[in-house]
Amino acid sequence: MPARLYHERIARSDTAPARWLALTHGIYGAGSNWRSIARKVNERRPEWGVVLVDLRQHGRSEPGAPPHTIAACADDLRALCAELGDVQAIAGHSFGGKVALATRALVEPDQTWVLDASPSRRDAAADQSSTVMRVLDTMERAPRGWARRDDFVAAIVAAGHDDGLARWLAMSLVPEPSGTLALRFDFAALREMLADYRATDLWDVLEAPGGDVEVVVAERESALTGADLGRLAAAPPHVHVHRVAAGHWLHIDAPAAIVELFAARLP
Numbered sequence: 623m624p625a626r627l628y629h630e631r632i633a634r635s636d637t638a639p640a641r642w643l644a645l646t647h648g649i650y651g652a653g654s655n656w657r658s659i660a661r662k663v664n665e666r667r668p669e670w671g672v673v674l675v676d677l678r679q680h681g682r683s684e685p686g687a688p689p690h691t692i693a694a695c696a697d698d699l700r701a702l703c704a705e706l707g708d709v710q711a712i713a714g715h716s717f718g719g720k721v722a723l724a725t726r727a728l729v730e731p732d733q734t735w736v737l738d739a740s741p742s743r744r745d746a747a748a749d750q751s752s753t754v755m756r757v758l759d760t761m762e763r764a765p766r767g768w769a770r771r772d773d774f775v776a777a778i779v780a781a782g783h784d785d786g787l788a789r790w791l792a793m794s795l796v797p798e799p800s801g802t803l804a805l806r807f808d809f810a811a812l813r814e815m816l817a818d819y820r821a822t823d824l825w826d827v828l829e830a831p832g833g834d835v836e837v838v839v840a841e842r843e844s845a846l847t848g849a850d851l852g853r854l855a856a857a858p859p860h861v862h863v864h865r866v867a868a869g870h871w872l873h874i875d876a877p878a879a880i881v882e883l884f885a886a887r888l889p
Contacts (some may be wrong), residue, residue, distance in 0.1 A: 625678040625686030625694075629653065630725030632660040634673040637710035638812045639664075641710045643888065644703060645735075646674075647873075648716030649754060649762075649816060650791060650807070652681030656715075659877050659884075666885035673709065675702065677718060679811045690811045691818040696724035698708065703729050713737060715872060716754065716845060717815065723835075732833040732889055737880070738840045738870055740850050741828045742822035753843060753870055754816065757783065757791070762809050767802030771795055774803070786874045825853070828861060835861045836887055838880070843869040862887070 632638050643663070647655050655673030660672035677695055678686035686694060699721060703709040711733040712721030719739025724779060726734040760781045768774045771792045778788035786870055795803040837854060839846055846854075854863050864883055868876035 623687065624698045625682070625684040627678070627698050627702045627704075628676040628682035629702060630657070632657065632674060634664060634668050637668040640669045641789060641889075642706065642708050643672050643711040643713060643884075644699065644706075644709045645676055646677055646699070646718040646721060646743045647680065648714075648718050648722065649787045649819075650680075650757065651715070651718075651793065652676050652794070654681070655790065655793070656873055659873060659880055660878075662881045663888075666881065667888055670711075670888050673706065673870070675699065677721065679808055679815065679843055685808065685811070688811075688814070690814045691814075692720055692724050692822045692824075693818075695721040695815070696728060697871045699725045700728040703731075711735070714739065714886075717819055720819055720822065720824060723827055724822070726832065726835070727827045727830070730832055733836065733887075734833060735838065735884075736759045736828070737834045737838045737872055738845050740846045741824040742750070742847070742850055745822045752845075753847075757787070757795075758809070758812060761791070761805060761807070764805075767798060767800065767804050768795065769802060771803060784869075784871075784874075787871055790874055829858055831858070831860065833860070834889075836883070837861060837863045838872065838883060839863060839865045840870050840872055840875070841865050841870045842867065842875075845870060849887045 637653050676683040676835045692844050712722045713735030714732045715737040719736040774786040796805045796806045866876050868877045
């Protein structure tokens with residue numbers, strides 16, 4: 623049974639959107655991370671509303687029953703789209719980008735956005751040095767409870783991560799009965815999700831005929847490899863590639879560029 627996903631609709635109060643974009647986050651995130659971007663997209667394109675979605679094991683969504691896989695996350699999102707009934711575009715960042723791509727095969731949206739996510743399988747050993755995995759290692763090694771958010775941020779920065787990234791991760795701290803703050807993540811479930819991200823190949827879904835696929839590539843540190851970019855260069859005409867001068871965490875590094883892309887490319 624699909625997990626029920628928490629979602630938030632973003633739209634101007636004076637305009638009823640004709641179409642909706644379902645936008646979801648990457649691993650460790652929540653839909654709310656993209657709220658500012660969603661509001662600006664809706665300001666630029668008021669005929670499009672944005673539904674911010676929390677994936678299973680994230681935010682305020684149900685944790686969902688195992689296995690915690692890309693396919694399970696896509697089925698969760700498919701069920702939400704069916705419930706909402708008027709979603710015509712789907713977007714996701716990083717892990718959520720692969721979920722959005724998998725969902726494309728289930729709901730056939732007019733447009734699918736893959737925000738710095740690779741359709742390829744990945745070798746686990748080669749992926750261990752990625753920013754995503756280094757962040758997970760840091761969070762697992764960190765103390766369970768924190769007296770203040772600033773203490774957590776300082777510890778993440780001291781471990782070699784960017785201040786903006788650390789403050790974004792701090793948004794996932796929640797109060798404990800003891801009065802301390804703790805990360806709300808089930809790390810075992812996150813590792814299962816990331817392992818399936820690496821094991822899943824979705825090139826057939828990306829290249830299959832249907833609605834447009836907009837692939838956004840972070841130029842400074844991307845989840846996409848040179849081999850991925852070479853295959854994208856030869857992709858069918860419904861696949862469009864956009865490069866952004868940013869690191870992998872696009873909503874932190876380049877929010878204005880992402881707004882511009884959505885405003886220009888939404889149908």
